[in-house]
Amino acid sequence: QLECIKLMTRIFAELLSIVKDVGKNLANYIADLMEKCKVQKILLYCISSSVNYFTSPQCYTYSDEILVFNDPESSRLYAEAYQIELLNLLLAVIKLEHEIMIQRNDERFNEGIKNVLSSNSPTRPAPENKRIYKYIPNQLVSQQPMFLSSMLSALASEKLKHIHKNWTDMITSCLTCLPLNNLTNIVISIIHQLCANLDRLTRRDRIIYNQCTDYIVAQLEAITVLSHYCLLDSSQQISLANVFNASNNMTSPATNSGQIINSIVNVFLSSSLLNVNQAKTSHQEVAKNAILSHLPRIIITIATLWETSISEFRHVKHQLLEFLSPISLHYGTNFLTAISVAWYERSNESGGSTASSASTNGSDSAEIEGDFFDVMAKSLPQACDNQRLLVKLISGIRIMSVDSFIQTMHQVIKSPPQIYQPPVGLNLEVSALELLFYYLKSVAQTQFSDCWSSLYALLKDCLSLQIPAQFVALSILNEFVQRCPNIPFSDKKDVRDLHDVTSRLVEAISNVAGSCLEQTTWLRRNLSVKEEFSSIESTKDGLLMPSNQHYSIQAQSILAAILAPLLDVAFSSQEKDKVTTIVTGVMYNIVPYLKTHTAKNIPTFHACSNLLASLSTYQYTRKAWRKDALDLLLDATFFQFDSRCLPYWKTILDSLMTCDTTTFRDLMNRLPLAQTGTLNIFTSKEQEYEQRALLLKRLAFVIFCSEVDQYHKYMPEIQEQLANSLRLPQVVPLIQSAVFLCFRVLLLRMSADHVTSLWPIIIAEMVQVFLSIEQELMTDTEEFSQHIRMLSGLDTAWVTNTNNGLYSYGHPHWRMVQLETAKLLELGCVLPATILPHFQMYRWAFVSSQNEHYLKLGSYDDSKSVAFIPHVTRISQLMDFRYTSHSPKPQTNKGSHIMLSCQAINTLQDLYSFFSTLSMRWPSHISYTADTEKDTKACLDEVERVLALDFLERMPQTK
Structure with missing residues (x-):
């Protein structure tokens, strides 16, 4: 054969x-x-x-x-x-x-x-x-x-x-x-x-x-x-x-x-x-x-x-x-198109896309938050290892220069070639731009010298592309601006082109960021967040595609990540006035989100806070955001936000108060109340008290956001304002709790020498509160509990009426005073004597040393008893007597310095464990390790973390 x-x-x-x-x-x-x-x-x-x-x-x-x-x-x-x-x-x-x-x-x-x-x-x-x-x-x-x-x-x-x-x-x-x-x-x-x-x-x-x-x-x-x-x-x-x-x-x-x-x-x-x-x-x-x-x-x-x-x-x-x-x-166009398709398929294999990734907007706030932080992580173009290998493949061929690569990619986006059976969901423009972004990240800086004209033409055409493509285009521009050795350009035309494409891209993405806003009035440009909106829309083919509102959070996150450094490099020192115009337009689209304190708005509030924090670090942008930031601080609902936003607002307020001396002075000048007996026909006493408590809390937060001793020269004025707040005609628990919060902040942010004159006021107020606690524990009456039970059926006006007896010790605001006083005492106990040396002279009045043994309950009237029993010991014994059926065993959390991490209490019994533990152990309920410096730092970090959470307020529940 x-x-x-x-x-x-x-x-x-x-x-x-x-x-x-x-x-x-x-x-x-x-x-x-x-x-x-x-x-x-x-x-x-x-x-x-x-x-x-x-x-x-x-x-x-x-x-x-x-x-x-x-x-x-x-x-x-x-x-x-x-x-x-x-x-x-x-x-x-x-x-x-x-x-x-x-x-x-x-x-x-x-x-x-x-x-x-x-x-x-x-x-x-x-x-x-x-x-x-x-x-x-x-x-x-x-x-x-x-x-x-x-x-x-x-x-x-x-x-x-x-x-x-x-x-x-x-x-x-x-x-x-x-x-x-x-x-x-x-x-x-x-x-x-x-x-x-x-x-x-x-x-x-x-x-x-x-x-x-x-x-x-x-x-x-x-x-x-x-x-x-x-x-x-x-x-x-x-x-x-x-x-x-x-x-x-x-x-x-x-x-x-x-x-x-x-x-x-x-x-x-x-x-x-x-x-x-x-x-x-x-x-x-x-x-x-x-x-x-x-x-x-x-x-x-x-x-x-x-x-x-x-x-x-x-x-x-x-x-x-x-x-x-x-x-x-x-066939460079077809070649890069094929690479872009492979890029998209590999992004799906790794578990998600980047710029085009979506977040749903459901009714469940927890689900929204989970989707939001997933979007935040992918706001900038992301690439898995398999996608990065495609960039290595392109670099290994070594036939295209950076300029020719950009020109070819421009052709891919402008006139994409035919693809046999493209993958479902392929957005060739986005995939091609993401590939370009990572290719530019991989090349040497010297290769950026001669490619600006090609990149400018590409970015200019990206303005007419879909929203995800604009996101990647802004990232590409930022990558070029940060790495190009020729910036600032010597050619004025190149400078104009750079400013033009930067401002237009930022404006386009800023408009996307504000796509969840609507105008509430016809004549005035007053925007507010839409209560309900759809995150998808139908196309002509009947397909469901993300709407502009779907990309709002992602646009805010991208601006937060790259806007400030981009503007800082793209505009030279002589052109910073143009930055103010750009930032003003951005602020117009993000301030309404920052004014909305609801559970559904948590994602956008977080992203916009991040954006404002990044902008505030550059002083030349101050003119564009100063007034808005101050108005937000003075808003009654300012503290109703998620704890993850705290670092951003610490940065914002520190920048707001540090860049000039007038802003903090303006805040201080808002505090004094009218001392005359004239009647203000526009506000009641209760409203004035609430306003003063609001300002005191914001003053405390501003100081908390500062560095140590940053405001020490204002200490006489601050002390005077606190003293005046305590000398009101009647005791106002809302103001008193705000004053105690200020005390805690001042002890952390001022060195010991600058708070020497403040200690007598602190000790006197603490003694008054502890005496009132003792009096309440010794009073066997149901009056207080009845007041609490009645609150749920009352309107706000009755609750704030001074004639209803609720300014007594059973009022919820008074419970806050008791909690703040206990936290202030705990602060003095857990911090080392090197930080609070003056407290050591007064500690005997509140807590006993481990070697002292006092008489048991019922011996106060004995003439042979010790002359003085510390307040904590007396309160602990009274609580033992009052809550006999609920006596807790003193417990300590291993590795924790703070016991009182809650933000509110309902009854005095919630403080039982604290007083019981503190009466048994001094100087604190934790044992310091051999590494004193490390342990002190850990203690301060925990104290600051708990104190920061104490500023936050509960957000209203949405139906």
Whole structure:
């Protein structure tokens, strides 16, 4: 059999040269003879059965296996050699058929030309479940469906893996003989199968490199030859191959793919007829468009192979670059489009996109917060490791400069090429810009010098793109501005262009940030947050897409991350006045969010607070946000926000008060109340008291946001204001609790020398509160509990009425005074004596030392008792007596310095554990470690954390 096949191969090869010389008459005779002998039909069925022999599932019984073992004729001893010789014969027949058709000017050949000239060839790979294994009469071998089906079955079989190279050599050798109307379909189908083979190989956990590298190189060579044959002409292939080899100084053990294709084309060029030459251009164009539309699929396979360790082998990497370099040079737009598609698919594999990631806006606030912080983490373009490998692949080709890369990417965004079966949800603009962003991050700063004009044109066109693309565009601009060595530009036109695109991009994203706002009045520009809005909208195709409001939080987060540093570098010191205009526009869109204190608005409040904090660190922006920040501070609902916003507002208020001396003075001047007896017809006494308590709390927060001793020169005035607040005609618990909060802040933010004169006031007020607690504990009445129970059924006016008795010790505001006093005492107990030395002189009045033992409960009237019992001990004993059925065991939290971390109490019993523990242990309920400095720092950090939370107020519950 093998010898017969070899003989027939030799005969057909000789006939090929004879037909070329003799011409049409011999061609007609040979064609008739082959048809009568059914050469093509028999050959195709032999090929098909040979492939089926390896690919069909074999279910042998034990007896069958014995027969197969003892019958060498049915074994696979010669099956592979038989198939290889059949492939050689098939190649010879295809070449001979092609030459005969040319010599005879066969209608089937002309029909193929007309099909190419009139319509496009199929561009879909042949599906496996629709492969045809039936011979069709009067068709060329290469036009037979079973020809392609047999090839795909053989290439898909792992059992034939070691002879795949013979199959690929056969198909690459007969490329010029393939009919024009079938070329595209054959090439696309085979390339897809070769990519699937490589994908299957790279997915395996263990690769035997010495057995795999040759196979990978062979598959890559086949993909290279098939792709380049359709994409490049012979001059491009040879010139590029020479440039590539010269630039890389590398030699491949395999034959250069450009030379292979050139040889294939030139073998038949001399005998081609005029009509072939006329059809060549159209035929190449159809095949080229098909290959380019399927390029993303090929690039994904190449990129996957690039990231494996096997790509480190020299000849594998050389073959990868030999495939990529010509395509990136001559078809840069399609190449970068394919990379962008691969970028998107890899972002989905890693669990989410970046700029286009979404956050739902449901009714559940906890769900909103979870989505929000996920969006916050992805506000700037993010890339997983697999995506970063795509950037390394582009950098490894080294054909495009940064400027040409930006120009090519501009073409991708402006006129995207056709993509075969794009992934669901693909936003090519966003993926391309994200790829550009990370590519710019990977290149050296020196390469930014000559690319501004191209980048400006790209960014200017991004203004008309979708919202996610604008987000990435602003990130790209910031990356360029921060790293370009030529900034500030010397050319005034470049400076104008930079300012123009910066202001327009910021304005566009600022408008997106304010997309959840609506105008409440017709005449005045007064914006407020929409109560309800939809996060999705329908398109013309019926698809649900994110609306502008959907991107509001993301826009705020992006501005918070990059706006301030971008403006600082883009505008020189002589042009900072332009920054004020830009920031004013941004503030117009974010202040309404900061005025809205609801659970649903937590995400936007957090993002806008972050944005304002970043802007406030630059003094030249102060004019744009100073008034708004001060108004927000003085708002009655200012402290109704999430604790995660505290660091931002500490930065904002520190910048607000530090940059000039007038702002803090203005806040101080708001505190004094009218001391005259005149009646104010606009406000009541209760409103004035509430306003004073509000201002005291904000004064305390401003001082808390400052550095140590930053406001020490104002201490006399601050002390005077606190003293005046305590000397009101009647005791106002709301003001008194605010004063105690100020005491705690001052003890932390002022050094000991500056609070010396404050201690007598602190001690006197603490003693008064503790005496009132003792009096309440010794009073056996239900009056206080009745007041508390009645509160739920009363309106606000009755609660704040001074004649209703609720300014007594059972009032909720008085409970806050008791809690603040206890926290102030705890502060004095837990802080070291080096920080609060003056308290050590007064501590005996409140807590006892561990060596002192006082009389038990009921001995106060004994004339032989100790002269004085500390307040904490007395209160603890009274609580033991009052709450006998609820006596708690003193407990300490290991590693914690503070016991009172709550923000409110309902009854005195909530303080039982605190007084009980403090009466038993001094100086604190924790044991200091050997590392005193470290422990002191940990103690201060915990005290500040608890104190910061004490400023916050409960947000109103939304229905």
